[in-house]
Amino acid sequence: MERVREVIVVEGRYDKNTVSQVVDATVVTLGGFAVFNDKEKLAFLRRLAEKRGLIILTDSDGAGFLLRNYLKGALPRDRVKQAYIPDVKGKERRKRRGGKEGKLGVEGMSPTVLLEALRRCGATFEDRPPPERREAVTKADLVALGLSGGEGSAKKRRLLLKRLDLPEHLTANGMLEALNLLFGREELEALLAEERGFDKV
Numbered sequence: 001m002e003r004v005r006e007v008i009v010v011e012g013r014y015d016k017n018t019v020s021q022v023v024d025a026t027v028v029t030l031g032g033f034a035v036f037n038d039k040e041k042l043a044f045l046r047r048l049a050e051k052r053g054l055i056i057l058t059d060s061d062g063a064g065f066l067l068r069n070y071l072k073g074a075l076p077r078d079r080v081k082q083a084y085i086p087d088v089k090g091k092e093r094r095k096r097r098g099g100k101e102g103k104l105g106v107e108g109m110s111p112t113v114l115l116e117a118l119r120r121c122g123a124t125f126e127d128r129p130p131p132e133r134r135e136a137v138t139k140a141d142l143v144a145l146g147l148s149g150g151e152g153s154a155k156k157r158r159l160l161l162k163r164l165d166l167p168e169h170l171t172a173n174g175m176l177e178a179l180n181l182l183f184g185r186e187e188l189e190a191l192l193a194e195e196r197g198f199d200k201v
Helices: 013-020 032-037 039-051 062-074 109-119 137-145 155-163 171-184 185-194
Strands: 007-010 028-031 055-058 080-082
Touching: 007 013, 007 039, 013 028, 028 039, 032 055, 032 062, 032 185, 039 055, 055 062, 062 080, 080 171, 109 171, 137 171, 155 171
Parallel strands: 007 028, 007 055, 055 080
Antiparallel strands: none
């Protein structure tokens, strides 16, 4: 089992059980929306962020993004990494009914998908060298590539998110952050050049 240095933050105990079976890491639960009114939990997360760094791993539905965005504003940004799971339709075995949006949460993801999400976000695997630095993708690059600010840009963003197995709820800023975890500018340009018909949207 691979060991992750950062503390992984998930929504609930079932998510924690799933992640704990995939990596050797400290996993902390938010208790869902209870974190909005829990100053002690927030102070604890800040301390963990400063000491070890955090990885936020919430579900890809609207509720997961509400929690993620709240934490983005409440925690030191330079000490927090964002791990995203793809949009996968379905329901967890333990549940009678699926969620409102019909998507699997963290607890429903396979070990392979979770490991990939952690690798993509830049998690520090203790026995691996740190990832090499690449030229960052900027907001200006998104505009130049037709992914922001122009006609058809929202559709292009949706297509790219789907192609990269990233959640549809990502904003342009969230997508920029995720792209910088996955690619350098040159790699992104090469990927878009390979996508037939992408520039014709």
